[in-house]
Amino acid sequence: xxHLLYSIFVDPFVQMGAAPDLLAQTLWEGLVSGVLYAxxxxxxxxxxxxxxxxxxxxxxMVVFSALTxxxxxxxxxxxxxxxxxxxxxxxVLAFAVERVILRPLVNQPDIILFMATFGLTYFLIGLGxxxxxGDPKVMISDQLRLxxxxxxxxMLGGYVQMQKIDIAxxxxxxxxxxxxxxxxxxxxxxxxxxxxxxxxxxALSVGISLEQIWVIVWxxxxxxxxxxxxxxxxxxxxxxxxxxxxxxxxxxxxxxxFTSIPGAIIGGIIIGVGEKIGEFYWGPLLGSGIxxxxxxxxxxxxxxxxxxxxxxxxIIERL
Amino acid sequence: MxxxxxxxxxxxxxxxxxxxxxxxxQAVTFDVREHEIRAIIGPNGAGKSSLLNVINGFxxxxxxxxxxxxxxxxxxxxxxxxxxxxARTFQNIALFRGMTVLDNLMTGRTLKMTSNFLQQxxxxxxxxxxxxxxxxxxxxVIDFLEIQHIRKTPVGRLPYGLQKRVELGxxxxxxxxxxxxxxxxxxxxLEEKQDMCRFILDVNDQFGTxxxxxxxxxxxxxxxxxxxxxxDYGRKIADGAPDEVRRDxxxxxxxxxxxx
Numbered sequence: 407x408x409h410l411l412y413s414i415f416v417d418p419f420v421q422m423g424a425a426p427d428l429l430a431q432t433l434w435e436g437l438v439s440g441v442l443y444a445x446x447x448x449x450x451x452x453x454x455x456x457x458x459x460x461x462x463x464x465x466x467m468v469v470f471s472a473l474t475x476x477x478x479x480x481x482x483x484x485x486x487x488x489x490x491x492x493x494x495x496x497x498v499l500a501f502a503v504e505r506v507i508l509r510p511l512v513n514q515p516d517i518i519l520f521m522a523t524f525g526l527t528y529f530l531i532g533l534g535x536x537x538x539x540g541d542p543k544v545m546i547s548d549q550l551r552l553x554x555x556x557x558x559x560x561m562l563g564g565y566v567q568m569q570k571i572d573i574a575x576x577x578x579x580x581x582x583x584x585x586x587x588x589x590x591x592x593x594x595x596x597x598x599x600x601x602x603x604x605x606x607x608x609a610l611s612v613g614i615s616l617e618q619i620w621v622i623v624w625x626x627x628x629x630x631x632x633x634x635x636x637x638x639x640x641x642x643x644x645x646x647x648x649x650x651x652x653x654x655x656x657x658x659x660x661x662x663x664f665t666s667i668p669g670a671i672i673g674g675i676i677i678g679v680g681e682k683i684g685e686f687y688w689g690p691l692l693g694s695g696i697x698x699x700x701x702x703x704x705x706x707x708x709x710x711x712x713x714x715x716x717x718x719x720x721i722i723e724r725l
Numbered sequence: 726m727x728x729x730x731x732x733x734x735x736x737x738x739x740x741x742x743x744x745x746x747x748x749x750x751q752a753v754t755f756d757v758r759e760h761e762i763r764a765i766i767g768p769n770g771a772g773k774s775s776l777l778n779v780i781n782g783f784x785x786x787x788x789x790x791x792x793x794x795x796x797x798x799x800x801x802x803x804x805x806x807x808x809x810x811x812a813r814t815f816q817n818i819a820l821f822r823g824m825t826v827l828d829n830l831m832t833g834r835t836l837k838m839t840s841n842f843l844q845q846x847x848x849x850x851x852x853x854x855x856x857x858x859x860x861x862x863x864x865x866v867i868d869f870l871e872i873q874h875i876r877k878t879p880v881g882r883l884p885y886g887l888q889k890r891v892e893l894g895x896x897x898x899x900x901x902x903x904x905x906x907x908x909x910x911x912x913x914x915l916e917e918k919q920d921m922c923r924f925i926l927d928v929n930d931q932f933g934t935x936x937x938x939x940x941x942x943x944x945x946x947x948x949x950x951x952x953x954x955x956x957d958y959g960r961k962i963a964d965g966a967p968d969e970v971r972r973d974x975x976x977x978x979x980x981x982x983x984x985x
Binding site for chain 2: 597603604605608609612614615
């Protein structure tokens with residue numbers, strides 16, 4: 407018994423103290439995967455904030471945009487042109503979603519819209535397989551001139567290994583968050599977005615066009631999906647399996663709150679770091695592999711004490 | 726300053742509206758003349774709010790037409806109505822609760838902003854000039870409604886009476902030609918009602934804004950309005966000057982009930 411308590415409550419911290427460089431390495435890796443979770447969660451938050459819809463299709467949007475990018479390149483389109491075309495594809499998707507799904511379903515209960523995003527998910531899976539095939543693809547990191555290799559930084563009496571692509575991902579994610587924050591707080595569109603989130607009818611009465619706002623948020627979510635797709639794709643492969651990773655956004659959202667951009671970031675980092683630290687120091691006690699479910703446990707514990715999330719504005723109504 | 730009531734600015738002709746089997750409006754014809762204060766009264770469920778919702782495009786009637794400033798339309802979109810110069814408030818306040826009073830009022834100017842996205846993001850050039858211009862306009866509204874002290878307060882925290890006032894302010898910020906007020910005095914105490922009456926009269930008088938209001942308080946209606954329309958079960962049962970309407974037998978029956 408005492409041995410068990412020791413190995414849960416004392417030993418992991420002893421290990422951390424004994425090898426601080428290893429701790430730093432684990433923290434860094436947690437931070438990086440946290441940033442990527444945060445990117446996915448950001449896509450959800452954007453759409454939820456402006457329309458109250460939990461967009462189940464965010465995960466497949468990530469896959470679909472990455473496939474489009476790689477697929478176009480395979481057909482001989484230069485990398486940067488392919489990237490620009492992918493942006494256009496996401497814009498077309500935003501218009502199509504507004505016209506075909508959101509507009510006919512306006513004023514329907516949120517659960518109906520949520521189910522519609524399920525439909526969209528399977529449509530995009532089918533379309534993606536039809537056009538690009540079901541085989542995993544390799545992200546065109548070199549053509550996009552994404553940095554490869556890594557730095558070895560001496561720290562705390564050892565080394566911390568940092569992949570350059572991870573550093574780039576962190577920087578890009580930070581820039582994106584900053585851009586979104588400026589958009590939400592400084593521009594007329596940002597004010598309109600917040601207005602739509604607060605009250606549809608009041609927004610309509612002052613002449614805000616819901617259709618325009620929806621296209622904008624879905625397009626913004628599409629851009630976030632592209633960035634996420636490139637970053638995830640560069641670390642593993644571009645395949646439909648990536649879609650599952652979108653489910654990791656759920657605990658992030660529960661933690662950070664469905665309506666908060668900073669919440670998505672901080673929630674992502676907590677989940678990412680929590681997972682890695684948990685796996686590395688406590689995982690061996692349970693025979694490892696706890697990384698895949700630890701996030702959900704953290705989220706459950708949070709739900710018990712703070713159901714609106716760290717930064718959420720109101721109680722989560724859906725999911 | 727004596728006001729001059731002009732030609733009809735809004736004409737609702739033969740409008741019928743139903744939701745499934747529930748009939749909300751039946752062949753309602755209703756006009757509003759420029760610069761007047763026009764009241765709509767009637768028992769609960771008479772279709773008063775439905776009529777306002779038809780005018781500003783929230784509801785699309787199955788029959789009839791709406792002409793505003795001479796443009797005759799079968800259906801209006803809320804966006805078009807706002808663009809044409811119609812602003813409104815709601816029976817149950819519809820403000821942007823998370824935003825400050827200032828931001829709420831600024832949303833009222835949405836359609837008057839012309840600078841582009843990039844300029845706004847960088848707060849540069851036209852955007853900067855424009856923001857300052859709009860702020861100046863908003864300050865006028867704030868002064869007019871005497872809400873200087875709550876400028877930066879999130880509206881969710883304000884007491885009910887002040888929220889109603891802010892909502893009026895948001896509508897005024899759009900500099901509307903036609904202002905629709907759905908029970909602007911509901912749930913207010915006497916003092917708040919008097920303030921609101923004063924604001925409505927001043928808006929009408931100083932800016933020449935045409936006003937349509939729904940109200941239950943009879944003394945308010947009789948004092949404020951130039952003409953009163955009475956709805957009952959979705960039909961218009963009386964229309965005319967306050968004194969005529971008050972004496973109308975159909976109106977008395979509708980309000981007091983009639984023995985069958």
